[in-house]
Amino acid sequence: MQRKKLVNQLTELLKPFQINDFCPNGLQVEGKDNIKKVITGVTASQALIDVAVEKNADALLVHHGYFWKGEEQSITGMKKRRIQSLLTHDINLLAYHLPLDVHPELGNNAQLGKLLDLEIERPLEPWNKNSVAVKGKLKNPMTVAEFAKLIEDKLDRKPLVNQAGDHLIKTIAWCTGGGQSFIDLAASQGIDAYLTGEASEQTIHSSNEQGIHFFAAGHHATERYGVKALGEYLADKYDLDVEFVDINNPV
Structure with missing residues (x-):
């Protein structure tokens, strides 16, 4: 599935343009054009990115992505390592916060x-x-x-x-x-x-x-189920290979 088509379909489904959020919703980091394998999870942590790399994913679809209002804008340290991993392996990062909640x-x-x-x-x-x-x-x-x-x-x-x-x-x-x-x-x-x-x-x-x-x-525990359901919806409707990965978080 072409990246542009996937983003357009998610925009039509979740309607992020109707919600004033604390972060950008949609494509946050651009990767390869053609998407077949998608890893879903709650947060785009380094641990989840590492799984996406290991499984040769084309896209990572999460509830908690990057670029939150009020955060440090410089791409250094942890943020640099995360984004570098995505770019090095040409993995798209798609994130939907409040649109996925509601x-x-x-x-x-x-x-x-x-x-x-x-x-x-x-x-x-x-x-x-x-x-x-x-x-x-x-x-x-x-x-x-x-x-x-x-x-x-x-x-x-x-x-x-x-x-x-x-x-x-x-x-x-x-x-x-x-x-x-x-x-x-x-x-x-x-x-x-x-x-x-x-x-x-x-x-x-x-x-x-x-x-x-x-x-x-x-x-984390209360927000595992939206992104999992969204991934299952995409797999069923578009015949994508989608896998939910739960990176344990006690908070």
């Missing part, structure tokens, strides 16, 4: 909800069509302990849990990755529990004082 079918929130059997009802910010947090419900109400066990079983990761009362979880809001700041908005809407990837010091106070259960299951 996609209604392939996105991180949608895929995490599917994995945990959660029903999405609406965006947590109904006034924002690109809200990166969603509101939904459990198909069957659970205790905090039961839901924590479900997360551990499905994500193979023991979550950080803060129980704020004795109420069952019927309604839930969630945002994969570093979405802990949305807990206050979830609490203001009377939602029973909030799930995300990370926690901050103030998050536990918000949970306790507003009576909303809180779960943090890992930034």
Whole structure:
């Protein structure tokens, strides 16, 4: 598949032009024109690049790429080594951040909800069509302990849990990755529990004082599923050789 066609198809699917993001979405590092083998993963770390090189990949497709707003612009040190590896082996780097979080079918929130059997009802910010947090419900109400066990079983990761009362979880809001700041908005809407990837010091106070259960299951662990689903979609639709590689990250 020609690189230009792949980029165009991903643009049409994920619509990055509709979202104000913290990084460029799409082709970040240009490699060879013809793409057959694609490695997908959460972050374009050196370890993931090394796997792409070992497997003779033509493209690396990730959720977390490079060139974030506010970062050092000089291409030195770690950034230089990563980009040099890609250029030396003529590997394309494609990255989709918020567009992959919010996609209604392939996105991180949608895929995490599917994995945990959660029903999405609406965006947590109904006034924002690109809200990166969603509101939904459990198909069957659970205790905090039961839901924590479900997360551990499905994500193979023991979550950080803060129980704020004795109420069952019927309604839930969630945002994969570093979405802990949305807990206050979830609490203001009377939602029973909030799930995300990370926690901050103030998050536990918000949970306790507003009576909303809180779960943090890992930034990496909650964001494995969008890029994996996107790769499977590409493999099925365009007959590409796509392989998801999970570089373990406990955070």
